[in-house]
Amino acid sequence: MSNQTVWDQKIITLKSRSRGFHLITDEITRQLPELSKIDVGWLQLFIQHTSASLTINENADPTVRMDFESHFSKFVPENAPYYKHDYEGADDMPAHLKASILGCSIQIPVSRGSLLLGTWQGVYLGEHRDFGGSRRLVATLMGQQK
Amino acid sequence: MSNQTVWDQKIITLKSRSRGFHLITDEITRQLPELSKIDVGWLQLFIQHTSASLTINENADPTVRMDFESHFSKFVPENAPYYKHDYEGADDMPAHLKASILGCSIQIPVSRGSLLLGTWQGVYLGEHRDFGGSRRLVATLMGQQK
Amino acid sequence: MSNQTVWDQKIITLKSRSRGFHLITDEITRQLPELSKIDVGWLQLFIQHTSASLTINENADPTVRMDFESHFSKFVPENAPYYKHDYEGADDMPAHLKASILGCSIQIPVSRGSLLLGTWQGVYLGEHRDFGGSRRLVATLMGQQK
Numbered sequence: 001m002s003n004q005t006v007w008d009q010k011i012i013t014l015k016s017r018s019r020g021f022h023l024i025t026d027e028i029t030r031q032l033p034e035l036s037k038i039d040v041g042w043l044q045l046f047i048q049h050t051s052a053s054l055t056i057n058e059n060a061d062p063t064v065r066m067d068f069e070s071h072f073s074k075f076v077p078e079n080a081p082y083y084k085h086d087y088e089g090a091d092d093m094p095a096h097l098k099a100s101i102l103g104c105s106i107q108i109p110v111s112r113g114s115l116l117l118g119t120w121q122g123v124y125l126g127e128h129r130d131f132g133g134s135r136r137l138v139a140t141l142m143g144q145q146k
Numbered sequence: 147m148s149n150q151t152v153w154d155q156k157i158i159t160l161k162s163r164s165r166g167f168h169l170i171t172d173e174i175t176r177q178l179p180e181l182s183k184i185d186v187g188w189l190q191l192f193i194q195h196t197s198a199s200l201t202i203n204e205n206a207d208p209t210v211r212m213d214f215e216s217h218f219s220k221f222v223p224e225n226a227p228y229y230k231h232d233y234e235g236a237d238d239m240p241a242h243l244k245a246s247i248l249g250c251s252i253q254i255p256v257s258r259g260s261l262l263l264g265t266w267q268g269v270y271l272g273e274h275r276d277f278g279g280s281r282r283l284v285a286t287l288m289g290q291q292k
Numbered sequence: 293m294s295n296q297t298v299w300d301q302k303i304i305t306l307k308s309r310s311r312g313f314h315l316i317t318d319e320i321t322r323q324l325p326e327l328s329k330i331d332v333g334w335l336q337l338f339i340q341h342t343s344a345s346l347t348i349n350e351n352a353d354p355t356v357r358m359d360f361e362s363h364f365s366k367f368v369p370e371n372a373p374y375y376k377h378d379y380e381g382a383d384d385m386p387a388h389l390k391a392s393i394l395g396c397s398i399q400i401p402v403s404r405g406s407l408l409l410g411t412w413q414g415v416y417l418g419e420h421r422d423f424g425g426s427r428r429l430v431a432t433l434m435g436q437q438k
Contacts (some may be wrong), residue, residue: 007153067385
């Protein structure tokens with residue numbers, strides 16, 4: 001009865017976004033009403049793509065997200081002379097690299113029905129293709145019921 | 147009876163591989179027959195080394211893995227003038243850095259007995275030493291039984 | 293009775309440290325006596341900041357940590373001409389980038405009351421600000437009781 005473990009798993013489809021970094025915390029949590037039932041647990045978000053990423057960073061000033069795009073596009077360049085995988089476009093191989101540098105999943109602790117993010121933390125989608133289309137996430141929530 | 151939480155944890159020893167990135171999804175799942183019993187859950191893979199990494203990326207074209215090796219070897223160079231840790235060989239300090247940039251663990255959602263990977267996603271071993279030898283992973287599977 | 297799932301979640305406040313990489317394995321485990329009760333499970337550490345990071349790397353030679361600081365400060369430079377987010381100081385935007393490259397959380401498998409780290413693995417705090425102050429971690433331990 002008490003201490004019951006609860007699981008909730010669903011696919012969340014994110015609308016198509018431009019290349020760059022986008023704050024998606026609210027879009028995610030709006031689709032997870034079950035979060036409010038968890039006393040202690042974890043939410044994992046896992047993106048099912050190899051040219052987009054998930055990371056956690058500053059949720060306030062949008063220039064941080066712009067600087068992310070500038071930085072990663074400089075240090076993971078298009079058209080590097082050593083790329084062999086180039087037939088899907090100049091943005092493709094850098095997108096794969098950025099996806100692994102930043103990672104395809106995040107896991108956030110849950111306490112008393114809320115995500116235990118720091119005050120300035122938010123969830124970023126890294127869209128690394130010029131035209132990536134909509135993106136699929138697996139949201140897996142697991143914890144002990146209140 | 148219903149909703150029972152199941153745990154399975156084992157050490158998987160990966161055979162010795164050359165420096166570079168290697169697709170190991172099948173080698174891993176073959177050793178996890180318990181996966182088929184999980185209705186909803188997670189598989190975590192954790193590599194117990196500091197000069198190899200785990201990441202998820204494109205499972206089809208092998209040139210992606212080649213480009214990963216080219217890129218990381220350029221942006222995490224050998225013999226950088228600022229390295230102090232050099233007595234284990236020129237490939238050692240870059241290997242430590244690559245291990246942390248890419249990460250030592252991945253966690254994959256499980257649904258109805260299968261990994262919930264995207265169509266193009268596979269598990270990569272990043273072998274960052276010239277002669278890294280065999281590598282040990284801890285595979286921890288946890289979920290609700292079917 | 294048997295197979296009971298146990299949760300323990302707490303905030304750990306890390307003392308203020310200088311910019312660079314710091315080994316914090318012992319400081320963390322000393323504050324987690326509940327670890328000894330877990331037969332199989334996970335410990336997740338999640339830092340509630342966007343200018344510090346957590347990663348796992350070599351626990352022995354301190355020059356590895358020094359080389360981490362040298363490398364990341366070169367490849368994620370201060371005062372890059374493309375930064376727009378600069379009003380919090382030259383160390384701020386690079387700190388956000390390093391936080392996402394390295395990540396804000398780690399998850400370690402637990403077996404028979406101990407962390408299943410490899411022989412040479414330890415937990416690093418990456419302090420990416422010049423004066424970051426004390427840092428808050430959420431430690432979430434979950435597993436099956438012995």
